[in-house]
Amino acid sequence: MNEVLKTIRNRRSIRKFTGEIISDETLKTILEAGFYAPTARNMRPTHFIVVRGSEKLSLMAEAMPNARYCTEAGTAVVVCGDREKDVDxxxxxxxxAAIMNMLLAAESLGVGSLWCGVYPRDExxxxxxxxCSIPENILPVGVVLLGVPAEQKPAPELYEEEKVHFEVWEA
Ligand SMILES: Cc1cc2nc3c(=O)[nH]c(=O)nc-3n(C[C@H](O)[C@H](O)[C@H](O)COP(=O)(O)O)c2cc1C
Known part of the structure; x- marks a missing residue:
């Protein structure tokens, strides 16, 4: 199996982190992977807000229990889309797509990551x-937590024969 396929299979949601902060260089590599994701009509509407301040991370953990691991992760990236570039x-x-690229890049670098859902949850x-003083035309879609993993999870077997259909649903 090649390295890309291994990375895809081994990526898991990490919810335990050591508290050590990932380097700026590693963060930039992961953000770059996000920018390399395909976008509809190549409109490239995605923006990233990097949140690393402990005060903001504590606020996030309190207001978004689904992302409560952010304080230990040390880095949260709010992935946003610019509505003015949303043609279709x-x-x-x-x-x-950007988030998924980031999770895979993180896995390939030994960085633990977690996709935390935001949109369509209004609160x-x-x-x-x-x-984060996000203007109205910018929609926060998800938060990606990044940090040094403090847990290891095995790769599960996820191929489901019965969910693969050829030509028509009943096939
Ligand atoms: C759209 C989306 C939103 C998610 N939101 C959260 C979340 O808010 N908090 C969380 O702990 N995990 C969240 N997850 C992670 C899933 O729970 C996780 O991917 C799933 O349980 C499978 O586990 P795995 O990532 O280890 O394969 C989210 C995943 C997706 C795709």
Missing amino acids: GYLTEDAS RVEFLRIM
Whole structure:
């Protein structure tokens, strides 16, 4: 199996972190992977807000229990889409593709990561909007936590024969 396929299979959601902060260089490599994701009509609407301040991370852990691991992770990236560049309504797909690239890049670098859902949960969108002064035309779609992993999870077997259909659903 090649390295890309190994990375895809081995990536897991990490919810325990050592507290050590990943380097700026590693962060930049992961953000770069996000920018390399495909976007509809190549509109490139995705923006990243890096949150590393302990005060903001504590606020996030409190307001978004689904992302409560952020204080230990040390780095949270709010992945946003610019609505003004959303021609066809694919903004969340564009942001999600960026997130997935980031998770895989993190795995390939030995960085633990977690995708925390934001949109369409209004209370999470509004909380992030206020905390990070996000303007109305920018939609926060998800938060990616990044940090040094303090847990290891085995790669599960996830191929499901019965969910693969050829030509028509009943095939
Ligand atoms: C759109 C989306 C939103 C998610 N939101 C959260 C979240 O808010 N908190 C969390 O702990 N995990 C979240 N996850 C991670 C999933 O729970 C996780 O991917 C799933 O349980 C499979 O585990 P694995 O990533 O280790 O394969 C989210 C995943 C996706 C794709």
